[in-house]
Amino acid sequence: MAERNKPVTTSFIRKKKEEGTPITMITAYDYPTAKLVEEAGVDMILVGDSLGMVVLGYDSTVPVTMEDMIHHTKAVTRAAKTSFVVADLPFLSYHGTVEEAVKNAGRLMQEGLAKAVKMEGGSELVPIVTRCVQAGIPVVGHIGLTPQAVHQLGGYKVQGRDIEAAKKLLEDAYALQEAGAFAIVLECVPEEVAAHIASKLDIPIIGIGAGVRCDGQVLVFHDLVGYASQLAPKFVKRYTDVGEQIHAAVRSYMEEVEGRRFPATEHVFHANQETIQELYGEGVSKR
Numbered sequence: 001m002a003e004r005n006k007p008v009t010t011s012f013i014r015k016k017k018e019e020g021t022p023i024t025m026i027t028a029y030d031y032p033t034a035k036l037v038e039e040a041g042v043d044m045i046l047v048g049d050s051l052g053m054v055v056l057g058y059d060s061t062v063p064v065t066m067e068d069m070i071h072h073t074k075a076v077t078r079a080a081k082t083s084f085v086v087a088d089l090p091f092l093s094y095h096g097t098v099e100e101a102v103k104n105a106g107r108l109m110q111e112g113l114a115k116a117v118k119m120e121g122g123s124e125l126v127p128i129v130t131r132c133v134q135a136g137i138p139v140v141g142h143i144g145l146t147p148q149a150v151h152q153l154g155g156y157k158v159q160g161r162d163i164e165a166a167k168k169l170l171e172d173a174y175a176l177q178e179a180g181a182f183a184i185v186l187e188c189v190p191e192e193v194a195a196h197i198a199s200k201l202d203i204p205i206i207g208i209g210a211g212v213r214c215d216g217q218v219l220v221f222h223d224l225v226g227y228a229s230q231l232a233p234k235f236v237k238r239y240t241d242v243g244e245q246i247h248a249a250v251r252s253y254m255e256e257v258e259g260r261r262f263p264a265t266e267h268v269f270h271a272n273q274e275t276i277q278e279l280y281g282e283g284v285s286k287r
Contacts (some may be wrong), residue, residue, distance in 0.1 A: 008043050008084035010116070010138050010182045016043070016215070017204040023183075023216025025086075025206055026224065029055050033221055044078050044206075046218060047114065047244055049072045049088040050147070054229070061147045064090040073112030086140050087114035087273035090257065091148045093127055094119050101128045104191050105137045119186065120146035122172025126179045133180030142177035143169055145188035146248045158231070159211075160193045163177045173197050173205070185218060188235070209235030 016023050028034040029051040037045055051072055051133025052064040073087040087108040094101035105117045115140035119125060129139050144159045153159075160166045172183055178265040183204045186194050198205040198214050207214030220227040221235060226241035256262035271279075 002199060004041055004082045007082045010084075013043065013084065013183060013285075019201075023204055023206060025216055025218035026222045027051075027054075027218070027222075028076050028080075029221075031075045031079045034083075034085075036075040037221065038080045038083045043216070044084045044086060044218075045076060046088040046118065047076050048054065048219055048220070056082055062091045062151070066090060066093050066107065069093075070112045073108060073114050077113040081211065084116070085114050086118050087112055089117050089119045091110055098127050098131050098167055098250075102131050102135055102137070105132050105139075106135065108239060109137060116182070118142055120148050122168070126175050129176060129179035129181055137186045138160035138182045139179075140206075141173070141177075141181040141184040143176070143184060144186045147187075156188070158188045158190065160189045165185075166190075166193045166196075168279055169193060170197055170200065173201055177201055177203050184212060209233065219261045231246045 013023060024042045024045065025046055026037050026042050027046045027050060028037050031224075034045055035132070046081065047069065049061040049064040049069065051068065052058040055072075056064070056068070059062070059161045069090050070088055073085070074109045077085050088107065089101070089104060092106040101119075105119075108114045108117050115134070119128070120139040120142040120198045122141075122143050125141070129141070132139050144158060145153070149155070150156060153270075160169045169189065170184075170285060173186075176184055183205065185206050186197065187211040189207075189211075191209065191213060194207055194210035195213035199209075204215040205214040206218050212263060220229070221227070223232075223236045224239055226238050226243045227246075229245055253262065
């Protein structure tokens, strides 16, 4: 893949939909991961609140705070020079007043240096999305399965299976588009429903567990590469298993340390003979 010379913009992302070219999006939560993803040429990097489960060890995204999101977003944006970085607004950071929501969204951009924010929900978010956009904050919507509402939804379940639920998803997508969102993540939705929504909207629909006919796809980095990921939802494809490679490397290290084969001669520094004699006295030589 040719090296990208210019940063990805919202206009570039919209143009990819117009041209029918799929958009690539992957999560990253730290500098080294973002650097690798950036170098691979991915269009968009999502600093998802999924970091709560993936790197912080929580059982849901609910405990993630604004401070967590800002901390991790700052690390990612230090590495991502051309990929478009989107940061999640965490649980309850945009469910109070519109003013509070805009302030928190602004913090992700001012302190975290994100290029856009993502928020979960449909038509109920119209006032917040509208105000953020008016303030110059690009917004990505997120409908379908919304992990922050997992306890209300009764678990991680496919959304939009019946006609009323499918219609509601389309209505929410239209509402977010009209409010000014420049893209929408659609999670765990039947492929046919996702394809219909993508065909009706002018803005890109980025799917996760929503089939191949979306305008783009997003996956969690750790799921994609098998890096200490315990989750295996149906919609995830594992492209490699770095976790097993890491296990093997650590086991080899332990065996060599315990067998006194590491560090070997090529890994060791030596003092000169004069220093050794000064430290230990006459008759002592280098080991």
